[in-house]
Amino acid sequence: METVNITINGIACEAPKGSTILAAAKLAGIDIPTLCFLKDINEIGACRICMVEADEGRGARLVASCVYPVSEGMKVYTNTPKVLGYRKKTLELILSDHDKKCLSCVRSGKCELQALCQEMGVDDVDKYKGIANEFEIDDSAAHMVRDNNKCINCRRCIAACEKTQGIGVIGANNRGFITEVSSPFGMGLGETSCVSCGQCIAVCPVGAIYEKSDADKILEAIADPEKHVVVQTAPAVRAGLGEMFDLPIGTPVEGKMAAALRRIGFERVFDTDFGADVTIMEEANELLQRVTTGGVLPMITSCSPGWIKFCEHYYPDQLEHLSSCKSPQQMFGGILKTYYAEKMGWDPKSIVSVSVMPCTAKKFEIGRDDQSAAGEGIPDLDYTMTTRELGRLVKRCGIDFNALPDEGFDDPMGESTGAAVIFGVTGGVMEAALRTAVWKLTGETNDSPIEFKEVRGFEGIKEATYEAGGVKVKVAIASGLTNAKAIMDKIRAGEADYTFVEIMACPGGCINGGGQPQVPARVRNFEDYRAKRASVLYGYDESMPRRKSHENPSVQKLYSEFMGEPCGEKAHHILHTSYVKRTVHDINAWNAQ
Amino acid sequence: MSFKKANVPFAGTPEQEAELRKVIAENKDEKGALMPIMQKAQDIYGYLPIEVQTIIADEMGIPLEKVYGVATFYAQFALNPKGEYQISVCLGTACYVKGSGDIYAKLEEILGIKGGECTPDRKFSLDACRCVGACGLAPVMTINGEVFGRITPKDVQGILDKYN
Numbered sequence: 001m002e003t004v005n006i007t008i009n010g011i012a013c014e015a016p017k018g019s020t021i022l023a024a025a026k027l028a029g030i031d032i033p034t035l036c037f038l039k040d041i042n043e044i045g046a047c048r049i050c051m052v053e054a055d056e057g058r059g060a061r062l063v064a065s066c067v068y069p070v071s072e073g074m075k076v077y078t079n080t081p082k083v084l085g086y087r088k089k090t091l092e093l094i095l096s097d098h099d100k101k102c103l104s105c106v107r108s109g110k111c112e113l114q115a116l117c118q119e120m121g122v123d124d125v126d127k128y129k130g131i132a133n134e135f136e137i138d139d140s141a142a143h144m145v146r147d148n149n150k151c152i153n154c155r156r157c158i159a160a161c162e163k164t165q166g167i168g169v170i171g172a173n174n175r176g177f178i179t180e181v182s183s184p185f186g187m188g189l190g191e192t193s194c195v196s197c198g199q200c201i202a203v204c205p206v207g208a209i210y211e212k213s214d215a216d217k218i219l220e221a222i223a224d225p226e227k228h229v230v231v232q233t234a235p236a237v238r239a240g241l242g243e244m245f246d247l248p249i250g251t252p253v254e255g256k257m258a259a260a261l262r263r264i265g266f267e268r269v270f271d272t273d274f275g276a277d278v279t280i281m282e283e284a285n286e287l288l289q290r291v292t293t294g295g296v297l298p299m300i301t302s303c304s305p306g307w308i309k310f311c312e313h314y315y316p317d318q319l320e321h322l323s324s325c326k327s328p329q330q331m332f333g334g335i336l337k338t339y340y341a342e343k344m345g346w347d348p349k350s351i352v353s354v355s356v357m358p359c360t361a362k363k364f365e366i367g368r369d370d371q372s373a374a375g376e377g378i379p380d381l382d383y384t385m386t387t388r389e390l391g392r393l394v395k396r397c398g399i400d401f402n403a404l405p406d407e408g409f410d411d412p413m414g415e416s417t418g419a420a421v422i423f424g425v426t427g428g429v430m431e432a433a434l435r436t437a438v439w440k441l442t443g444e445t446n447d448s449p450i451e452f453k454e455v456r457g458f459e460g461i462k463e464a465t466y467e468a469g470g471v472k473v474k475v476a477i478a479s480g481l482t483n484a485k486a487i488m489d490k491i492r493a494g495e496a497d498y499t500f501v502e503i504m505a506c507p508g509g510c511i512n513g514g515g516q517p518q519v520p521a522r523v524r525n526f527e528d529y530r531a532k533r534a535s536v537l538y539g540y541d542e543s544m545p546r547r548k549s550h551e552n553p554s555v556q557k558l559y560s561e562f563m564g565e566p567c568g569e570k571a572h573h574i575l576h577t578s579y580v581k582r583t584v585h586d587i588n589a590w591n592a593q
Numbered sequence: 594m595s596f597k598k599a600n601v602p603f604a605g606t607p608e609q610e611a612e613l614r615k616v617i618a619e620n621k622d623e624k625g626a627l628m629p630i631m632q633k634a635q636d637i638y639g640y641l642p643i644e645v646q647t648i649i650a651d652e653m654g655i656p657l658e659k660v661y662g663v664a665t666f667y668a669q670f671a672l673n674p675k676g677e678y679q680i681s682v683c684l685g686t687a688c689y690v691k692g693s694g695d696i697y698a699k700l701e702e703i704l705g706i707k708g709g710e711c712t713p714d715r716k717f718s719l720d721a722c723r724c725v726g727a728c729g730l731a732p733v734m735t736i737n738g739e740v741f742g743r744i745t746p747k748d749v750q751g752i753l754d755k756y757n
Contacts, residue, residue: 185596
């Protein structure tokens, strides 16, 4: 690698040619604060927090280190009074149009602006007090709230929406002081083709965007003796929740999570992984049916509600490719209010079905039509909360998370296999399906392969071809909706020869979901936090006694006692759903308001 | 969220739409085509309502927000049509201290629209402007270029009546 010689604060160091000052400083062990900068997706040099002095032989001048490249002989100063004073002033100016209601802000304590103000020694939040904007709060979407009175116009959310997800329903509108991140023509987010993925929330440095929370309703239900409040937790939650309690990224916390949920007061602590194993039973059978009867191929997974909504808005002509399987969360809810209710002799209406998800799109999903297995007006899920919300709820309930013992899930819907836990990472649903499909195709022998490493990893699009029992299966995996778009365009054009495709809305899968703890820019720009979280799930997979979904004894029992055949009539009623065609812009609806 | 819906229904013709689509087809593959296309669209329709911006977005394969963001950034783009009679009130310094703000407010009240908007019958549109070079006559308003000077809010109704 070609390098250049520079000095940083008088200390000589080498830096890769073409790298930014910010990256070079990081290599030399010096942190330069940033606010708008997000590696690869938002490199706009706009916020001016990362200013340093750089001398290229013409005297030192202030430059934005996040976008300014190093050059041979450059002298960089990151901590002169001029630099530090400039950063402080920039923060004071940002605060002049910020609502500063930290005490009641959901992000307080984890806010990047707050942390910077503290580090830069901001001692007067009203230094430049003047006219401030009073923006209307947008709570039109099912999953989130936007409060632009806290927005600092860093545009990270815009970049996540447009570049990572290929959607672009938010942008900077108007000009100058009244510039606002919003949707076109004053539409609320809920009136746009927003897919609820929450990647905007995941990258927001402040508390301007946050999920809607039903935590109070959940607590009230728990306090109601007439109700059976049952919780399920998605695979990825156990790989991220620890971060809410300052544990290192990649700390497995399944046992403490189960213990915490029990202490909050949930009557049963179950695992969405059970639902994931059932999903494989249904999805693998649906795939084999499509393959043998000449059905529509490729079949595409339907676990990710952000992806589903995306497909409905942008590829309404391709919906027949979607598996009719409900997501694991919804399957679980359906089974809970039918099978388990019957088993326990509970009235389904007395069950309050709650989930903890790494996902904000789940908040949209629970309100979808055709998601009420136990009957009209009895939704599979009553409430869902994000990993972040659970973290806050644990604190609110006065539970010392890090001191909790490891506990297990309750039976029978807490039992799961290694195939289910990897649902939380890109390629995981595919690998889980392959474990069962290949087992089936090769004569149901116990030594059929377990690991399919070709489908693992964080490339946006992965492809692999497998042959089993004389059947050739070509698969593709995409995560992040820009990547999904590339695959869908191929399918629409008739150029895809895949049998089975897995798509997850969030880049890297649910471990990087819009409901996971926010990873501050200073970490996410330099560390592979997704791989750390994924390693938790692969670690659980390896440690499980059973690693193929069809081996789950509780799932086997579910089918033999109650459900009948996978994809049978009862299974169809409880475990499958339908989709609706949506549009990208609905001018008529907008005009009718 | 700060947008107020146009109170004038869209009345684009098939000919206008055909012209717009032709302009887009001719230009969309060039780098930086959005601004020129929006300018030509405004030439065709007189303004850029959601119906027009949606056609631009879909034909160019970009999000509607991308078009809207540009439309609201540059003062040259209008989201509302202009009326048969375009009223401008000078809010420059001289006129303002002579009370043109009150005249502006009176016009908003009588016409039932805000600045930047057009009456539903498309008769009058109202805009604020800066100096028209007639400070000696402050406060000043113009209607289709005709200048009215040294006016008071009481004169406004009479002036409008001339155009009815």
